[in-house]
Amino acid sequence: MKIVFYLHLHQPWRLARFRYLDLGSGRSYFDLDRNLGIFRGIAERCYRPAMDRLLRALEGHPEFRVSLSITGTFVEQARLAAPDVIERVRALYRTGRVALVAETFYHSLAFLLPPPELAEEVAMHRELLRSEFGASPKVLRMTELAYSDDLARFAEAERFQGMLAEGWEGVLRGQPPTYRYCAAPAPTVRLLLRHYPLSDDVGFRFSSTSWSEYPLTTEKYVHWIARTPGELVGLFMDFETFGEHHSARSGILEFLSALPDAARREPGLEWASVEEAIQGDPRAPLSVPYTMSWADQNRDLGAWLGNDLQRSAFEAVKKVGVVVRQAADSAILEDWRKLLTSDHFYYMYVSGHGADQGVHQYFSSYDSPYDAYANYMNALTDLRRRALERLGVPILK
Amino acid sequence: MVGWEWPPSHTGGLGVHCFEICKELTRLGHQITFLTPFAGPFTPVDGVTFRFPGESRPGPGPQYPTAYWSGGTADSPFSDAIDGYNHWIRTLDGIDGVDVVHVHDWFGTIGASAVATKLRRPLVMTVHSTEYDRSLGHPWQHILDKELIGIRAATRVIAVSAHLRQQLIDRYSADPKKVRVIYNAVRPSDRLASIGSEKRVVLYVGRLAVMKGVDTFLRAAARVAPIIPDALFVIAGEGPEYGRLVELSAALGIGDRVMFLGKVSDEEREILLSGSSVFVLPSVVEPFGIAALEAMAAGLPTIVSKTSGVAEISSGIFRVDFWDVEEFASRMAELLEYPTLRRTMGEQGRWEALREGWPERARETVAIYEEAIEAYGSRA
Numbered sequence: 001m002k003i004v005f006y007l008h009l010h011q012p013w014r015l016a017r018f019r020y021l022d023l024g025s026g027r028s029y030f031d032l033d034r035n036l037g038i039f040r041g042i043a044e045r046c047y048r049p050a051m052d053r054l055l056r057a058l059e060g061h062p063e064f065r066v067s068l069s070i071t072g073t074f075v076e077q078a079r080l081a082a083p084d085v086i087e088r089v090r091a092l093y094r095t096g097r098v099a100l101v102a103e104t105f106y107h108s109l110a111f112l113l114p115p116p117e118l119a120e121e122v123a124m125h126r127e128l129l130r131s132e133f134g135a136s137p138k139v140l141r142m143t144e145l146a147y148s149d150d151l152a153r154f155a156e157a158e159r160f161q162g163m164l165a166e167g168w169e170g171v172l173r174g175q176p177p178t179y180r181y182c183a184a185p186a187p188t189v190r191l192l193l194r195h196y197p198l199s200d201d202v203g204f205r206f207s208s209t210s211w212s213e214y215p216l217t218t219e220k221y222v223h224w225i226a227r228t229p230g231e232l233v234g235l236f237m238d239f240e241t242f243g244e245h246h247s248a249r250s251g252i253l254e255f256l257s258a259l260p261d262a263a264r265r266e267p268g269l270e271w272a273s274v275e276e277a278i279q280g281d282p283r284a285p286l287s288v289p290y291t292m293s294w295a296d297q298n299r300d301l302g303a304w305l306g307n308d309l310q311r312s313a314f315e316a317v318k319k320v321g322v323v324v325r326q327a328a329d330s331a332i333l334e335d336w337r338k339l340l341t342s343d344h345f346y347y348m349y350v351s352g353h354g355a356d357q358g359v360h361q362y363f364s365s366y367d368s369p370y371d372a373y374a375n376y377m378n379a380l381t382d383l384r385r386r387a388l389e390r391l392g393v394p395i396l397k
Numbered sequence: 398m399v400g401w402e403w404p405p406s407h408t409g410g411l412g413v414h415c416f417e418i419c420k421e422l423t424r425l426g427h428q429i430t431f432l433t434p435f436a437g438p439f440t441p442v443d444g445v446t447f448r449f450p451g452e453s454r455p456g457p458g459p460q461y462p463t464a465y466w467s468g469g470t471a472d473s474p475f476s477d478a479i480d481g482y483n484h485w486i487r488t489l490d491g492i493d494g495v496d497v498v499h500v501h502d503w504f505g506t507i508g509a510s511a512v513a514t515k516l517r518r519p520l521v522m523t524v525h526s527t528e529y530d531r532s533l534g535h536p537w538q539h540i541l542d543k544e545l546i547g548i549r550a551a552t553r554v555i556a557v558s559a560h561l562r563q564q565l566i567d568r569y570s571a572d573p574k575k576v577r578v579i580y581n582a583v584r585p586s587d588r589l590a591s592i593g594s595e596k597r598v599v600l601y602v603g604r605l606a607v608m609k610g611v612d613t614f615l616r617a618a619a620r621v622a623p624i625i626p627d628a629l630f631v632i633a634g635e636g637p638e639y640g641r642l643v644e645l646s647a648a649l650g651i652g653d654r655v656m657f658l659g660k661v662s663d664e665e666r667e668i669l670l671s672g673s674s675v676f677v678l679p680s681v682v683e684p685f686g687i688a689a690l691e692a693m694a695a696g697l698p699t700i701v702s703k704t705s706g707v708a709e710i711s712s713g714i715f716r717v718d719f720w721d722v723e724e725f726a727s728r729m730a731e732l733l734e735y736p737t738l739r740r741t742m743g744e745q746g747r748w749e750a751l752r753e754g755w756p757e758r759a760r761e762t763v764a765i766y767e768e769a770i771e772a773y774g775s776r777a
Contacts, residue, residue, distance in 0.1 A: 017725060019724065020624075020728075020734065022727075037742055131634075209687075307741070309400055311739040312735075350745065367716060368713070368714075370715065370738060370742050370745075371715070374731040376717075378727075
């Protein structure tokens, strides 16, 4: 059994409180200090200690492999808040046993917009990985692990050899998630699937004292992996799992350090980067006619576009995109793209009940989804005005 | 139950609260003797017996004060009326079979605690607001004393919000172990706000008193008025600030955009709620804020000050610092300008306002009676 251990690094440009009365004021939509403050805190608790541990693990275990995706907004903030975090990623990449994964620069919902937005953002991100790390990734992941047949066709057109997706029963139809698949409409694109029970054991349940398997030891965990039938197991999770979502007190960092050793002692376990794991014949083609994701109970786009607030905001940002493109102003385009970041829509989630609301509140920087929506719409309305002004269109009011 | 007002005559939320809670308590099989200084008329409720000074004699009762907080000095006739009320309670005959003495606010605490002692029954006190808040930090000592008498004598104290509970602990040294929170509730209204429509009315309903922050409402309105030219601002209610507020709206240059409706009936209020787009309760001090809950129950998106008790029970509401005129103005404009926001917030607010009602509050009250009886028994 090969372990594909993939971690996702992302921080959004959170909005400042941009009041309706701030329209036309020229104030920035984004709260630089707050974003960098948050970044520094997470760097201290998570990025630095976890990356140092990964580096030591790679040095001591030639067989160990890690795959990372790093959004453009993460790199932008790291440059300003904690440049040493980028240095650490470089050191990891230099071991030759860390693969970097392509995605949109802005961790955006560009895949739901008309072309050429998605291609441009993926190109921006490819350029970032080349210039910062000297990497040219072969595998693509979409924001929140979104995947569909259309996205596979896009990956093929962009000459990617693999994509990551959720190992969801709904599309596997009885087949195990522990094999390499290929995209039905684009067979050159190999699919690596997230094993969500094993991934969530660490990502969600690790520090839950009410969990029957608490505490999770590395021995127990690698044993579960080893006795899982199949060829590869995708452990895909947020990098912030290690020290942020689960605090250092939970023992999660020690768990990370001990994982390669434990895997070495468990017979039949190997590691593979995403680029190694896509090599070889696929077990079967998979067809996914709708867009699935790795979020919430339904694994769809409900977390971002499930309610009226979210759909209304998305329709609005889509519409503003038309004038933004016409305005052809790089600052306006950049702000618009920062507003496409999926996190803004996630903050507008309302369910009122159920397990998912708790998860959403944890990640939200707002008092309520209504706050998030109003603030977002103010920024967008202001951006639209700027674009129209640039185009010389007189603004009513 | 030692009360004050009872519908149909009431100036604040206290009378409504007593009426609703008594109604539900009788539905649960309890019998209530309701003491009030006023001679009625009383909206009847089966199972509630009304007792008031001079009840055996025909003729009018004491003068009904319209606004007790505007009274002159500590030894004014109003103060005499309070003393008379308490004296009457203390000497009242013919109340037998009482399990709990329940007093609301400070008016009858002296009499209520004396009756509780005489009957050897626990005293429960509900605090709807405090003298510190009503006086904006300039309390009458004799009222504070009466509040303290009740809080000290009560086996259990009920506060209408967590914010108020904390105040009772901090300012009145109430024992945290005996203070519980029971929120107010509203009944569902038949009229629903039609918030999808294009009306542009921002509404305030409540007394025109300093602590209600209506001047913040007007200052925010003055910021919104030029940006949203068809927005109209409606103020329903009466009170000592009326003249000053009318002058302020003129000075702000929005005299033509603000309507002062004066006191409105329950039915008129429902019509107003259903015809508006946004409800604002900008109180400097608001132990609960039942007006906001009524607006939410009608499906009206609502903006309240952060310290309002009602803010504690809803996420479908905008919370603003009471002094932040710009933020109040922005929230008004956002709700007026973004129909999806208006509609979804209205729906969520309605759901939250009606999720629990007076029946739940009555059950919570009974649970506190039982607690009080047990605690009182084990003490004796």
